[in-house]
Amino acid sequence: MLHIYIISNDQELEQMLSRTEPPEDCGFEFTTVSSAYDLGTLPPDSAVIVDGIDSAADTLFSYDKKLVLLSDAPSLEYADDALLFRADALWVMPDVIPDRRLLSAYFSALASQMKTESDLRKQTICFETMADSIPDLMWFKDTEGAHMMVNDSFCRAVEKTKEQIYKRGHYYIWDIPEEEYEKGEYVCLESEEVVIEAKKTCLFDEKIKTKSGLRMFRTYKSPLIDRDGTVFGTCGVAHDVTESKNxxxxxxxxxxxxxxxxxxxxxxxxxxxxxxxxxxxxxxxxxxxxxxxxxxxxxxxxxxxxxxxxxxxxxxxxxxxxxxxxxxxxxxxxxxxxxxxxxxxxxxxxxxxxLERQTRELNNTDFLTGLDNMRCLTAHIGELRQADRLTFIAFDIDRLTDVNDKYGFFLGDEALVIAAQTLRSCFWGETVLRSGGDKFIVVCTTEFTDTELRQRIEKALENARRSFAAHERLSGLSCSAGAATALKTDGYDIDRLMKDSASALSEAKSYGGGCCVIYGEEL
Structure with missing residues (x-):
């Protein structure tokens, strides 16, 4: 999920950006605030889009997330140089009113970059975690023999930190004088030359002199080969076999x-x-x-x-x-x-x-509300396609951000639970999901008429309003809904149904919330 925070005085920019197709395997979560001081702590994979140079504030300098400045060209003449240098991207509009196609192109490029950086970060975390989980010694060297990366087991063996080992050679790491190395039977450096020459994985039995004495390692070493065939280093995994006697x-x-x-x-x-x-x-x-x-x-x-x-x-x-x-x-x-x-x-x-069975169940369930999540929807999409009529209803809670800001997220969580219970009771027998944040999706396979569908949704909105009103601090909350329907005979485009229901929800929100819009229906 890419988290997009927009600093703007209205929701228009968010509505424009929300029409952009996210990168593969990604989704957008938009949050619009009127001031940079309302941002708070941002999660990973976040970007802050500032609508107009005048909306920028000094507090933006403290964030390590991507910062995007949206401005018309004339306003840039008066922009602060420090702010411009802090910005990761500058979206220049030809006019005061943003151009939709240009804005979509800018945003697509930003989302693609965020997805790439997110993938790289997580791959790096996965690799480093895996390396440190290996009980054997593991390392990467350049062609000169300098250590570029080692795992925790390696650090314990040489009694040095990763910072001390970085870019240092064999003699320093193992505390061996070079002249002593030349006289000994240690083959570590020579074996790496063999690997580089052979350009394939080789197995060695190597003697290494350590602080605890001479040790014997069974070592697998492999060349690091670039796409053009150039060897740019070596990697190795060593298992200490010194004690394998008797x-x-x-x-x-x-x-x-x-x-x-x-x-x-x-x-x-x-x-x-x-x-x-x-x-x-x-x-x-x-x-x-x-x-x-x-x-x-x-x-x-x-x-x-x-x-x-x-x-x-x-x-x-x-x-x-x-x-x-x-x-x-x-x-x-x-x-x-x-x-x-x-x-x-x-x-x-x-x-x-x-545990695997329990994990599968937990992976398909939202922890807070107990509802199914979007992963569960994906798993059961084949069953839903068998229905003659399929309706997607998107719900969200109006003004929940105000409750979170004023009373804290614990009360906001209570509102989410109330909304979930209301939707489950009003759409018993249908698929009710929490899609993220304050948003829910109900997938109906019952063949409602348009009138019955609207009555069912409006009943759910009214029940939610009454449930919120029963709590003093939640009395100002309501729900909005947007629905989209398709027939099996027309063929189901699930992505289109979700987008149409989301679009209808946005339209309901634009009327102030607390109401329902059915996609394609004249108001």
Missing amino acids: VKGEMAGILESLPYAVFIKDSNGTVISVNAYFNKYFGGYEPVLGKNFNEWKKRCLGYSVTTSGGREETRVNVGGEERVLIYGEEPLTDVFSEQIGTICMYRDVTDERH
């Missing part, structure tokens, strides 16, 4: 500590080891040790084994409760890289599946 004893300890049902089978498929969790889940079946696992599985688990999402899934009864297990396996190799067996694991995903 593998057999440690393996047994690890298997017992894992919260999964784990067993090991040899190269012939015979099970040679199981952990306690395996016995917890499969103790009710015949023993598996010393038997061929595939034969045992077919005999004992055959009826309960299915495939889901490309993964083998098994359902077992544990203490009278059905548990869902996902199966996975990895080869075990010896020092000569020959496979000597397989480590197999059953992971309990019962709670995850339950």
